[in-house]
Amino acid sequence: MLLTCPYCGPRDVSEFTYQGDGNRQRPAPNSQDLQAWNEYVYDRQNPAGDHNEIWQHSGGCRSHIRVIRNTVSHVTSSTVPVRGAVHHRSTERRKPGAKA
Amino acid sequence: MVERLSPLESVYRVGSHGRFEDGVGVILSETRPGSITQVAAWPGEEARAIAAIRKVSGLALPDGAGGGVVDGDKAAFGFAPGKFTVVDEAEGLAVALTKAITPAIGTMTDLSHGRTAIRIEGPEAEWVLAKFFAVDFALPAFPVGAARSTTHHDVFAQIQRTGGDRFDIYVFRSFARSFWKALGHAAEEVGYEVA
Ligand SMILES: [Zn+2]
Numbered sequence: 001m002l003l004t005c006p007y008c009g010p011r012d013v014s015e016f017t018y019q020g021d022g023n024r025q026r027p028a029p030n031s032q033d034l035q036a037w038n039e040y041v042y043d044r045q046n047p048a049g050d051h052n053e054i055w056q057h058s059g060g061c062r063s064h065i066r067v068i069r070n071t072v073s074h075v076t077s078s079t080v081p082v083r084g085a086v087h088h089r090s091t092e093r094r095k096p097g098a099k100a
Numbered sequence: 101m102v103e104r105l106s107p108l109e110s111v112y113r114v115g116s117h118g119r120f121e122d123g124v125g126v127i128l129s130e131t132r133p134g135s136i137t138q139v140a141a142w143p144g145e146e147a148r149a150i151a152a153i154r155k156v157s158g159l160a161l162p163d164g165a166g167g168g169v170v171d172g173d174k175a176a177f178g179f180a181p182g183k184f185t186v187v188d189e190a191e192g193l194a195v196a197l198t199k200a201i202t203p204a205i206g207t208m209t210d211l212s213h214g215r216t217a218i219r220i221e222g223p224e225a226e227w228v229l230a231k232f233f234a235v236d237f238a239l240p241a242f243p244v245g246a247a248r249s250t251t252h253h254d255v256f257a258q259i260q261r262t263g264g265d266r267f268d269i270y271v272f273r274s275f276a277r278s279f280w281k282a283l284g285h286a287a288e289e290v291g292y293e294v295a
Contacts, residue, residue, distance in 0.1 A: 007165045007181050008249065012234040015251060059251035061180035081181065083143065 004079045007061045015059035021045075022052035022066055048072050054082065106130060107216055107276045114295065118288030125224030125290025128283060131217040131268060135193030141182040141206035152200035153186055157193065168245040170262045177247035177260045182206070185247070185258060185270065187217070216276035218283065221266040224290040229267060231286050233257070239264065255279055 001013040021044055027036040045051075053067045064082040069075070106112065108130050116124065141149035150161045159169050159176040161184065168177025173189035186193060194210035201208045220228060226237040232252045236242060239261075247260040255278075258270040271279050284292065 009165075011250070015234075059254075059256070060249045061183075062249075063181055083181075 001074055003055065003057075003065075003067065003076060005057045005060060005063065006065060006079055006081050007063055008057060011057070011060060015057060017056045017058040019054040019056050019064065022054045050077065104132070104213060106132065107273050108280050111277055111281055112294065116291070116293050117284065118291050120291030120293065123291060124222065124293045126220050126222035126228055126287050127293045127295050128280075128287065129219045129221075129295040130280075131219050133187045133189050133217055134191035134212065135186075135188040136211045136215045136217065136270065137186045137194050137197055138209045138211055139184045139186060139197065139201055139206060140209070141184075142204075143182065145205045146182045148205045149182070149184065149201060152202075152205060153184060153197070156196045156200045157186055157188065159186070162245070166246050166248060168247045168260055170245050170260070175260060175262060175268070177245070177258075179247055179249045179258050185260075187268075187270075214273055215270045216273050216280075218269045218271065218276070218280060219262075219266065220269065220283065220287075221263065222292075223265055224287075225265050225267055228283070228287050228290060229259070232282075233259070235259070237267075252279065252282070 002010045003013055003016050004010045023045065024040050026040055027033055031037065048071055050068050051071050053069055054064060055067050056062065056064050066078075066080050066082050067076055068078040070077065112130065139149055139153060153176055154160050157174050157176065159171055159174055161167060161169055161176050161178065166178055168175065174187065176184055176186045178184050186197065191212070194208065194212065197208045229237050233250045235248050235250050242248065242261055244261050244263060247258060249256070249258050251257060255271055255275045260268050262268050
């Protein structure tokens, strides 16, 4: 699999490190909202289709990039730098136990 | 200044090696520049950092990712967003850059003792490097002056094309000896000379 780093261009996936689901939003450090923490730590949409992910070009320019990768076809429709990128996140709050 | 010892000293064997009977495919050498520095601009300060590098070194960095320039004893290139490597054959570049890269523009790190510069030159340079790195080394994709940040296994390498068939590779000093030996093994089949 190739990922296109916005700075370096197309590179082998072995140069990249997966940094997790890009939909997560960390609650404020002093938040007491247990459901928000539970969502941040555990809840994943695990879609069969486009997935919003954070990767780091750890074996290259070391930039963090936001990747839209299709989990079925592996087609990456977008790779943009995290810095300055619009923060995509799912708007609906996921119910515990809900299906993707 | 403190005298710098090469990490390659114990394995640096000047002369011809490998299958050189049919001609020497590449020449390997350590360039030992006096100054290897890294400039990092704060976001939005890239243009001022490039201007400061130009003021100090006379090198005009082109716009664009991985762009670079080579001029005699000096070279500079971008290796990450807002980050540049600036190299000079002479010592003292770090002192001059520290003054020019003000705290409002960014930071300057002196890596002169932290990196080892290895040069590979010759008709088979692209061929040998392609065994190490998953990067397109063909001239149209990797023009003279341009640079690429990549890795060979976990050894970081910044590679600048400093000529049609010449590349300068900057690796961590602590990995330099093992990388040098690997480069020698890879060059055996084309015949190589250590200059
Ligand atoms: Zn990159």
